[in-house]
Amino acid sequence: MKKNEIPQDKSALENVSKELCYALDENGNYSTDLSKGWEVKSKALEVAWSAIDERVFDAKQKVLNRECSPLLYFMELKLMDVEIVSAYTGFWKWQIKRHFKPNVFEKLSSKKIGKYSKLFEVDPEEFKDPFSGKPKP
Amino acid sequence: MIDFKHIQSAHCETGVTSNLLFHNGIDTISEPLAFGIGSGLFFIYIPFLKVNHAPAISFRTMPGMIFKRTCNALKIPVIQKKFRSESEAMEYLDQCIDKSKPVGCQVGVYYLTYFPKEYRFHFNAHNLVVFGKENNRYLISDPVMENTTELTGQELQRVRFAKGPLAPKGQLYYPEIKEKPDELILRKAIVKGIKRNVRDMLYIPGPFAGVSGIRFTAGKIKKWRGQLGTKKAGTYLAQLVRMQEEIGTGGGGFRFMYAAFLEQSYQHIPNEGLKEVSEMFTEAGDIWRSSAVQASGIFKGRITEQSDFDLMADYLYKVADLEKTAFKKLAGLKLTF
Numbered sequence: 001m002k003k004n005e006i007p008q009d010k011s012a013l014e015n016v017s018k019e020l021c022y023a024l025d026e027n028g029n030y031s032t033d034l035s036k037g038w039e040v041k042s043k044a045l046e047v048a049w050s051a052i053d054e055r056v057f058d059a060k061q062k063v064l065n066r067e068c069s070p071l072l073y074f075m076e077l078k079l080m081d082v083e084i085v086s087a088y089t090g091f092w093k094w095q096i097k098r099h100f101k102p103n104v105f106e107k108l109s110s111k112k113i114g115k116y117s118k119l120f121e122v123d124p125e126e127f128k129d130p131f132s133g134k135p136k137p
Numbered sequence: 138m139i140d141f142k143h144i145q146s147a148h149c150e151t152g153v154t155s156n157l158l159f160h161n162g163i164d165t166i167s168e169p170l171a172f173g174i175g176s177g178l179f180f181i182y183i184p185f186l187k188v189n190h191a192p193a194i195s196f197r198t199m200p201g202m203i204f205k206r207t208c209n210a211l212k213i214p215v216i217q218k219k220f221r222s223e224s225e226a227m228e229y230l231d232q233c234i235d236k237s238k239p240v241g242c243q244v245g246v247y248y249l250t251y252f253p254k255e256y257r258f259h260f261n262a263h264n265l266v267v268f269g270k271e272n273n274r275y276l277i278s279d280p281v282m283e284n285t286t287e288l289t290g291q292e293l294q295r296v297r298f299a300k301g302p303l304a305p306k307g308q309l310y311y312p313e314i315k316e317k318p319d320e321l322i323l324r325k326a327i328v329k330g331i332k333r334n335v336r337d338m339l340y341i342p343g344p345f346a347g348v349s350g351i352r353f354t355a356g357k358i359k360k361w362r363g364q365l366g367t368k369k370a371g372t373y374l375a376q377l378v379r380m381q382e383e384i385g386t387g388g389g390g391f392r393f394m395y396a397a398f399l400e401q402s403y404q405h406i407p408n409e410g411l412k413e414v415s416e417m418f419t420e421a422g423d424i425w426r427s428s429a430v431q432a433s434g435i436f437k438g439r440i441t442e443q444s445d446f447d448l449m450a451d452y453l454y455k456v457a458d459l460e461k462t463a464f465k466k467l468a469g470l471k472l473t474f
Contacts, residue, residue: 001393001419001422013253016253017282019384020146021388022169022388022396022397034283040378040429043375044382044383044436055190079247083302087304088300
């Protein structure tokens, strides 16, 4: 890549920081210059986020259909998986998977609910019933 | 206050390494030199492991290795600590700052408040330097950022104790320099870094890593469209592009940084072969970038035929061949001084 080929496209980093790139100068020697962003990778990031949005949407549907507990929804919302939730809460992975079941979830102690709601940074009541009073999408 | 010079870098760990060494009076180790001496260039497709629900692919060596290897090769003792207790980890950090020692910290990105939300995934191998504390706010030199920044004690503690894969466990590290490395040690370090990188890219066992890992990935890509459908295959390719080009690689999956390393090595070991191989890695970086453009055509949904995936794979086969030739050539150079 030559210095004048360093892309200067719009990106999510725009107002935060430019990125340092290595490229060849006029004499064919390496030097560094800043890039505002590259459309190719902005799009890649967009694709990653739309995949996340889709997962969150699907999780919400499952919660509304009572196929799954709100735990799944919040886990997806926070970009986590069972391993990460386990690492933060101290619950075993099998416990967390069990808590996905609505009937198990409903009987969780307030202590356990508290651990989850702290991790997901929501009020315990909202954690237990995130979509009450909201119309079905 | 510690007078710490923040020099923006392309990659976090190499930047922290170079900046910490610079602070300690060693001004000869640029970011590319730290990268090359630490044998940073790599490729691995980690089978069975998914990151953000797409394959785990990395263009660099294991986190933490570059700092350790670079300092070892330069005969600089390293202090590296992990902590069980969060308060102990913060106390130790405060003691370092009191002694005017800037320290490198491993952190998770998800709760890193000064990063834009779009970049905050559960990635736990980011590195930054803490170089001071004012009114309970820590002064942070994050090498990938243009300017220095700040975190509250709480914010810093949270990212130092991020959980999940590669959890930092409060890890901090700094060089304890007794003697500055002389030119001879530096030359030896360069040669050692090159040799180790040749080994990692050419002779690492198994099909998933090194040059054969690139070929393996190419084979996978050919099958993705049939196995996953164009949409999911697109998200997989988007992940490949992000690992390759996103903040922290300097472009072309670190290949340009490696080319810069070889070019700078020539200043220390004047062997024309280094320059020639440097040019080969520039070309490799350019092919990686062309492959990213091809991938973006796919994940934008503009091109969706099997032939488009085949062309994508062909870029990877081509780059694998080129990197193989380049590393073979490097291995054959008589780097004497």
